[in-house]
Amino acid sequence: MxxxxxxxxxxxxxxxxxxxxxxxxxxxxxxxxxxxxxxxxxxxxxxxxxxxxxxxxxxxxxxxxxxxxxxxxxxxxxxxxxxxxxxxxxxxxxxxxxxxxxxxxxxxxxxxxxxxxxxxFGDAPAEEPAPAPEPQPAPASADAPKATPAQKRTLEAIRDNGVKLQEPRVGQLRVAVNDGEKPRKDMVLWAIEQGWAVSDHSTPLHIGQPVSLTRTGEAILAR
Incomplete structure (x- = not known):
């Protein structure tokens, strides 16, 4: 079930x-x-x-x-x-x-x-699967949301520094990077909430979930 x-x-x-x-x-x-x-x-x-x-x-x-x-x-x-x-x-x-x-x-x-x-997850009854949506093109740079310098630095770190969300112990969520400057945790979570970035939930948090830019996040940096 x-x-x-x-x-x-x-x-x-x-x-x-x-x-x-x-x-x-x-x-x-x-x-x-x-x-x-x-x-x-x-x-x-x-x-x-x-x-x-x-x-x-x-x-x-x-x-x-x-x-x-x-x-x-x-x-x-x-x-x-x-x-x-x-x-x-x-x-x-x-x-x-x-x-x-x-x-x-x-x-x-x-x-x-x-x-x-x-x-x-959804609480609605199961329905026939809908047709797969057509891939959406990335928003044009001119149409991308405006971001502050601090927000852009966060997106650049996600793009370039191998940012991960990691919880080595329960209740101790942190940001880790493979290289370069580590962005603030609240800024990374905010970028994910806005749909500018996404974390890979196929990897357990205690190992580290990679964070990557969405097409919107890429478009913001391309402005």
Whole structure:
């Protein structure tokens, strides 16, 4: 039986919420045991797992009104905007700064984990396969989207430097390159979200998924 988008997303959500519940329970047990010191690593783990699980839980909550596809699309758009506009907190409270960092990294991982889910899975009944679409020509340079210098540098790095998305350990998504300058992770994820680049999901994340330009990304650099 072919899995649906709902089944896959609910399974992802259950995985992250289970980790959050386990971390919170361990922290609660530690805090209520007056015979031992507070283990600060448990606080960090509880904060990290809560930040990881939050966007998944929000999507399911939003889906009750709008449907899962629209809710997931809205969450991905909102998180992308936040990553582009939000800077690391400079509060005098170090805990607040750490929480902000965790939230931003959790948003990046959510975008990576849900990339292409809407294309790969569907909840509609199976239909006769549609005819293969005719190959679309690359957009003319004059029609390509405008990009800032920083965005163009990111695309150039993807084109020239062998950029990969890699997660050597769960929750530690990073960008690696074969050669040259390494672009910022949030910029690479944003380029993928815009359809200017694409990651190869046939390779496991722990090995490294190569990132390449789409025709739109190539056209932007050709302007």
């Amino acid at each position: 072919t899995a649906t988008l709902t089944q896959v997303f609910e399974s992802l959500t259950e995985s992250f919420t289970s980790r959050e519940e386990y971390a919170r329970t361990k922290l609660a047990n530690c805090l209520t045991d007056l015979g031992q010191a507070v283990d600060t690593s448990l606080i960090r783990t509880a904060m990290e797992t809560a930040a990881e699980a939050l966007p998944y839980k929000k999507v399911l909550e939003w889906a009750k009104k709008a449907g899962l596809r629209e809710a997931l699309t809205d969450m991905r758009r909102d998180l992308t905007r936040q990553l582009l506009s939000r800077s690391m907190s400079s509060s005098t409270c170090q805990i607040r700064n750490e929480a902000t960092r965790m939230e931003m990294e959790a948003a990046q991982r959510f975008l990576a984990n849900t990339d292409n889910l809407l294309d790969q």
